Structures are given as structure tokens and as C-alpha cells.
Amino acid sequence: MAAANPWRCSQCGTVNEPSANSCRACGRWPSLFELEDSELHGEEPATAAQAAVAEREPLFEVGELAAEVERELQGQVETAAEEAGEEARGRRRNLVSYLIPLAFVVYIVVSIVFGDR
Secondary structure (H helix, E strand, O other), X not given: OOOOOOEEOOOOOOEEOOOOOOOOOOOOOOOHHHHHOOOOOOOOHXXXXXXXXXXXXXXXXXXXXXXXXXXXXXXXXXXXXXXHHHHHHHHHHHHHHXXXXXHHHHHHHHHHHHXXX
């Protein structure tokens, strides 16, 4: 059942659009009683919805959001650099762990070949 007029949320008092499935401020679903009593007393439906949109404060400031995004990107770049450094150290450890046994095998082979003389 869709409301024909805007409805007011009984929890937070926000005026919502007729087609809204939930309150845009608190997320509460409307009850059937709210939808049936969707006549806003003393207010014209179109202006009530417009007033609710006009009185709503912005969720964030553009400057704050840009600074937040810049900090997040900087953090991602630093994290990627740290991961690349750790990967290079991991490769170095693997190389050293292969070189030591290989050097030992070469020593044994050389000592066998030149040891008989």
C-alpha cells in the first residue's frame, strides 16, 4: 500500500516522500497507521516535503571530504610502498636461503674434484 501523501516518521518526525519505503533520516519503516494518516495537519503536502528538504543540514562539507579523500589516498600510497619494500626483503631472504646450500654443494664438489690430487 503506497501513501498518496507525504508521511511523517513517528520516531524522528521527518517528513518523507509518499513513495519512500523507509524514513530517510532514521531508516524506520512506516506503519500502516502512518500511511493511512498521511494527511499532514496544518501543512500542505508539497510544501511540507520541500520544507523538510530545505531544513536538512548537509551531511558533509566539500572541503572536509576532499581532505579526507586526500589523506586516504596518501595512506594507500604509503601502504603500497611498504608492501613493495616487504616483498623485496622477502625475495632477498629467499635468495639467501638458496645461496647458502648451493655454496655448500659447490664446496663439496670442488673439494672432491681437487682433493684427490
